[in-house]
Amino acid sequence: MTFGARLHAAMADRGPFCVGIDPHAGLLQEWGLSDDVAGLERFALTVVEAVAPVCSVVKPQSAFYERFGSRGIAVLERVVADSRAAGALVLLDVKRGDIGSTSQAYADAYLDPTSPLASDAITVSPYLGFGSISPMIDTARKHDAGVFVLALTSNKEGPEVQAARTEGDQSVGGLMIEHLRLLNAGAEPLGSFGAVVGATIGETDVDLDFNGPILAPGYGAQGGTPDDIRRIFGPATGNVLASSSREVLRLGPDLSAMRDAVHAANEALRG
Numbered sequence: 001m002t003f004g005a006r007l008h009a010a011m012a013d014r015g016p017f018c019v020g021i022d023p024h025a026g027l028l029q030e031w032g033l034s035d036d037v038a039g040l041e042r043f044a045l046t047v048v049e050a051v052a053p054v055c056s057v058v059k060p061q062s063a064f065y066e067r068f069g070s071r072g073i074a075v076l077e078r079v080v081a082d083s084r085a086a087g088a089l090v091l092l093d094v095k096r097g098d099i100g101s102t103s104q105a106y107a108d109a110y111l112d113p114t115s116p117l118a119s120d121a122i123t124v125s126p127y128l129g130f131g132s133i134s135p136m137i138d139t140a141r142k143h144d145a146g147v148f149v150l151a152l153t154s155n156k157e158g159p160e161v162q163a164a165r166t167e168g169d170q171s172v173g174g175l176m177i178e179h180l181r182l183l184n185a186g187a188e189p190l191g192s193f194g195a196v197v198g199a200t201i202g203e204t205d206v207d208l209d210f211n212g213p214i215l216a217p218g219y220g221a222q223g224g225t226p227d228d229i230r231r232i233f234g235p236a237t238g239n240v241l242a243s244s245s246r247e248v249l250r251l252g253p254d255l256s257a258m259r260d261a262v263h264a265a266n267e268a269l270r271g
């Protein structure tokens, strides 16, 4: 089953809300944990226990694990494996992008099912040129995994690059969406090649109905609301996976508070 089909089914079953598992140093402190590998492990596995059995997708942010070196990566491997075992899809937020030959190594690291960090999907940066991420697209296709391409990101600095105009007088972010439209053409019920479009971007003239999934970070702590999602994405709202990290994680280590937040967000987004 393709990633697009698995995601479509998971969102219909569990809802369109994704929990980011981002062990910020400040959150470890708020939870009364030490800012070391033991604290990281306790934090991350507690979040997995709370949310992975109930939400469609979890999105661990690799940077927060990488900062502890190889032992942090070992914790990330458990987060990926335990989340998948609990029935959640794992979207690993690594935002990789490089020349093609190196992109292939990233693809092997995250999308080959025999890799210790094999995930259902990853985030990638197309800003070395969309063609540079082809190895990740091709590897995802080969293994029924997914790729989410940074298009219109949630941070205020994004438009400096993404709103710049191409020779064809298209925005750079819009051009990324056009590449994705081609990759997803004819896929049923949903393509596997997604875009990252922030829930905070306000208005856009880009047609976001490209038959692919849309990761919308910026929901919650960065200010994005269910109304923003409906306004920005219009007819593509059904393909949107709204993502929030700190808004849910702050409720821990109370398992039921985190789980209730997932249910409430799914209800608000479905409404």
Ligand SMILES: O=c1ccn([C@@H]2O[C@H](COP(=O)(O)O)[C@@H](O)[C@H]2O)c(=O)[nH]1
Residues within 6 Å of the ligand: 020, 022, 061, 093, 152, 153, 154, 155, 196, 197, 198, 217, 218, 219, 220, 221, 222, 243, 244, 245, 246, 247
């Ligand atoms: O455009 C983007 C792309 C990725 N992110 C990531 O999402 C989470 C947001 O965390 P919150 O605590 O909900 O603000 C984080 O991992 C970012 O790296 C994004 O915010 N915007």
